Amino acid sequence: MLNVQLLLTGNELMSGDIVDSNSAMIAQNLAEIGVAIKRKVTVSDEFSDLVSEIELMSQQADLLIINGGLGPTVDDLTAVALAEVAKLEIVQHPEALAHLTDWCEKRNFKLNEPNLKQTMLPNGCEVVPNAIGSAVGFKLNINQCDVYCTPGVPVELKLMLAEQIIPSVESQLPTVSHHHVSRYQVFGIGESSLQKLVDEQLPDWPEDIELGFRASMPILELKLTSKTALAKLNKAKWLDKIRALIGDHIVGEITDKPKSFGEHIQHLLRAQNKKITFAESCTGGMLASAMTRISGASEVFDASFVTYSNLMKQNIVNVSPQTLEKYGAVSKETVIEMAMGALDRTQANLVVSVSGVAGPTGGSDEKPVGTVWIAWGEKENLNTTCLYIPGNRYYFQHYVTAISLDLVRRMLINSNEIPKYLIERQKA
Amino acid sequence: MLNVQLLLTGNELMSGDIVDSNSAMIAQNLAEIGVAIKRKVTVSDEFSDLVSEIELMSQQADLLIINGGLGPTVDDLTAVALAEVAKLEIVQHPEALAHLTDWCEKRNFKLNEPNLKQTMLPNGCEVVPNAIGSAVGFKLNINQCDVYCTPGVPVELKLMLAEQIIPSVESQLPTVSHHHVSRYQVFGIGESSLQKLVDEQLPDWPEDIELGFRASMPILELKLTSKTALAKLNKAKWLDKIRALIGDHIVGEITDKPKSFGEHIQHLLRAQNKKITFAESCTGGMLASAMTRISGASEVFDASFVTYSNLMKQNIVNVSPQTLEKYGAVSKETVIEMAMGALDRTQANLVVSVSGVAGPTGGSDEKPVGTVWIAWGEKENLNTTCLYIPGNRYYFQHYVTAISLDLVRRMLINSNEIPKYLIERQKA
Numbered sequence A, B: 001m002l003n004v005q006l007l008l009t010g011n012e013l014m015s016g017d018i019v020d021s022n023s024a025m026i027a028q029n030l031a032e033i034g035v036a037i038k039r040k041v042t043v044s045d046e047f048s049d050l051v052s053e054i055e056l057m058s059q060q061a062d063l064l065i066i067n068g069g070l071g072p073t074v075d076d077l078t079a080v081a082l083a084e085v086a087k088l089e090i091v092q093h094p095e096a097l098a099h100l101t102d103w104c105e106k107r108n109f110k111l112n113e114p115n116l117k118q119t120m121l122p123n124g125c126e127v128v129p130n131a132i133g134s135a136v137g138f139k140l141n142i143n144q145c146d147v148y149c150t151p152g153v154p155v156e157l158k159l160m161l162a163e164q165i166i167p168s169v170e171s172q173l174p175t176v177s178h179h180h181v182s183r184y185q186v187f188g189i190g191e192s193s194l195q196k197l198v199d200e201q202l203p204d205w206p207e208d209i210e211l212g213f214r215a216s217m218p219i220l221e222l223k224l225t226s227k228t229a230l231a232k233l234n235k236a237k238w239l240d241k242i243r244a245l246i247g248d249h250i251v252g253e254i255t256d257k258p259k260s261f262g263e264h265i266q267h268l269l270r271a272q273n274k275k276i277t278f279a280e281s282c283t284g285g286m287l288a289s290a291m292t293r294i295s296g297a298s299e300v301f302d303a304s305f306v307t308y309s310n311l312m313k314q315n316i317v318n319v320s321p322q323t324l325e326k327y328g329a330v331s332k333e334t335v336i337e338m339a340m341g342a343l344d345r346t347q348a349n350l351v352v353s354v355s356g357v358a359g360p361t362g363g364s365d366e367k368p369v370g371t372v373w374i375a376w377g378e379k380e381n382l383n384t385t386c387l388y389i390p391g392n393r394y395y396f397q398h399y400v401t402a403i404s405l406d407l408v409r410r411m412l413i414n415s416n417e418i419p420k421y422l423i424e425r426q427k428a
Helices: A023-033 A047-060 A078-086 A096-108 A113-119 A154-172 A191-201 A229-249 A262-271 A284-294 A309-316 A323-327 A332-346 A393-412 A420-425 B022-032 B045-058 B078-087 B094-107 B114-120 B152-170 B192-203 B229-249 B261-271 B286-292 B310-318 B322-328 B332-346 B393-412 B419-426
Strands: A004-009 A037-043 A064-068 A090-092 A120-122 A124-127 A137-142 A143-152 A180-186 A207-214 A220-226 A249-255 A276-280 A303-307 A350-356 A371-378 A381-388 B003-010 B038-043 B063-067 B090-092 B120-122 B126-128 B138-142 B147-152 B180-188 B209-214 B221-224 B250-254 B275-279 B303-306 B352-354 B370-380 B381-388
Touching: A004 A023, A004 A047, A004 A420, A004 B094, A023 A037, A023 A064, A023 A154, A037 A047, A037 A371, A037 B045, A047 A064, A047 A078, A047 A143, A064 A120, A064 A154, A064 B419, A078 A090, A078 A120, A078 A137, A078 A143, A078 B419, A090 A096, A090 B229, A090 B303, A096 A120, A096 A124, A113 A120, A113 A229, A113 A284, A120 A137, A120 B094, A124 A143, A137 A284, A137 A371, A154 A220, A180 A229, A191 A220, A191 A229, A191 B003, A191 B038, A191 B114, A220 A229, A220 B126, A229 B138, A249 A262, A262 A284, A262 A393, A262 B090, A276 A284, A276 A332, A284 B286, A284 B393, A303 A332, A303 B209, A303 B310, A309 A323, A309 B303, A332 A350, A332 A381, A350 A393, A371 A393, A371 B286, A381 A393, A381 A420, A393 B094, B003 B022, B003 B045, B003 B078, B003 B322, B022 B038, B022 B063, B022 B152, B022 B229, B038 B045, B038 B192, B045 B063, B045 B078, B045 B147, B063 B152, B078 B090, B078 B120, B078 B310, B094 B126, B114 B126, B120 B138, B120 B221, B147 B152, B192 B229, B209 B322, B221 B229, B261 B286, B261 B393, B275 B332, B286 B303, B286 B393, B303 B310, B303 B332, B310 B332, B322 B332, B332 B370, B352 B393, B370 B393, B381 B419
Parallel strands: A004 A037, A004 A064, A064 A143, A276 A303, A276 A350, B003 B038, B003 B063, B063 B147, B275 B303, B275 B352
Antiparallel strands: A037 B038, A090 A120, A124 A137, A137 A143, A180 A220, A180 A249, A207 A220, A303 B303, A350 A371, A371 A381, B090 B120, B126 B138, B138 B147, B180 B221, B180 B250, B209 B221, B352 B370, B370 B381
């Protein structure tokens, strides 16, 4: 297997002033051709550190991608450091000069001294064209390792990877790769519970299909990676076994990028020609916002209410004062009346209403912080549940929003399952 | 100088499935006490790689922070790898067990086998409490290097840094530092504009006060770092000069952690004993959610409306059909009627109403995607503006929400300034 390593350079990366997204981009591009990065090192623009890392990494790796440090300022030391390790002179590269001259002419820029620095490269290196920026990339073999030096500007790097580096690496790979990744969205089962289920129920899980997770709030990502030709063929079968274990906790397959609940529900509502509305207390607008963040919301959503105070629950969604007096704002009776009021006012087909104690204040013995009543469904088919979701306010609001939308999703796909969270979180 | 290194572990980091923001967080927290990270290494969850990196890094560094790999799954190997390097046994740590038991009880979870793995730590290590998650952090001295093992979940890491690690590292720093950071929240002026203003208007800016920025949506963070005793004394004077340049674009000083607009406005409203309501179209609940995310919202907020369709603008906040017919939904007349309707229905003192074209569809020549009308103020003192905020839907919704709340903030502090965005973004 190819030993691939990544060296990132830049003071701004070390200080935390910017978040490094380039290495994720490089890793994703390599993953598409079945190549994994073994090790990644980040250093500041300190010459001696750069030199020693390049020396060490080129000894270990078959392929080393260096990112950053190609720019025009004194901080940009990649070329000089590489020349030092390779014991080569730094010379003006004619191809790099031609590129820069052309680049400046096209933009009506005067070629200046700092820019010229970008044409000074280790003698004998191969230029890697940069379709956008002024600094070319370059490639050199040191210690039997192919070293690519790439620009730190994300759009430049992206094009260079797609057009130059990935095709070149792929052409050197020994055989066709069997590496294949499928990804799924899972809601309502945590990483450890899912791992435990697989361990217990599927003890013969094959070694050449890797089960991975990516925790992301609120929807977990489940990843199946096949590593052999056989595994690639068998993967669907093993996925079916997972489906048998967790059913509709699988929200969907990720084909492009992960979808939010708002997207899933908009899609389902549109297909069924239905509209939704909300009457929110403790989520305070988060449910409405989850729907309207997604373009096309107007086809499935007309209006929504945030009724935070008791008086507004009465005046806006017609909860009766008697109900509030007798059962309180956080009650089955109140969320039912909120839901009915919102349906009446908007003529929507579906509704979610929520009323709970988000905290940190406002809890009581009977209704502690984390208690929430949810009503969801249609006028003639309204369900309710009372859940207990302790934790902080942020977690509570986001999780109540996610559960509410998942309950709607399950209704829209006619699921008969009882989701795990309704069993575990239900308040006695 | 302290040699500080950072080791990140996780297949998901190497595969590019997630972008690493934790190391930026760690770097920023260390920077506040004048400590820089020298080197950062990222490896996958491969036991032998982890062991060799920990061995090497602990030999080089005085302080090593390991992030990730504390979870319940088989991938999570940090504790075992550390024990291997330190030649210690892995044992069940009573403090970690007590934490986990308590954590599960509070959440009504049954303690399962995978979770118990999180209590198995190198014998003799010191537990570092985790205020949120189930896995504690821990600390160990190996090869005369203090090694901290921290969780990969950002919110957990954040609290652990603030409450445990940074204070502990700071207490070990050799001398009293003159390194002193003041941070301010700035809204409505970008990083490069602000830098240019300072360069042009304050050419004698002192070398020993570093001006730094941290871009964060929507509020920019401005950082003044003094590096000498004199600079520390002079800093207030230079801050006043910046204040003279950008006035109320400074939202406030950051004393603890950055405040959201929701927090700022809740504070101002409460002091003035006022309540606010919203009538939202294109922001679809985001304004209400910005207020209700903050605990204590019920003191300043009773109710709010999302009126997405024309019919709902009529039925719920009393916009007249004639107004919609004659001027359209995205118009001065409509946002004024939406605002008045929301005030009438809720009896709030203040209101914001917004109607615009969030896109990507729905634009016209006259009202292209990015056009938004905002009304804000009180019944007898209602202002309106029409802005043009192109970009994608995400940016549009968040920026319109931020600007709306900033306009309310400026009204509540009786600011007479015209903010830069009203000049630059105003539609002719």
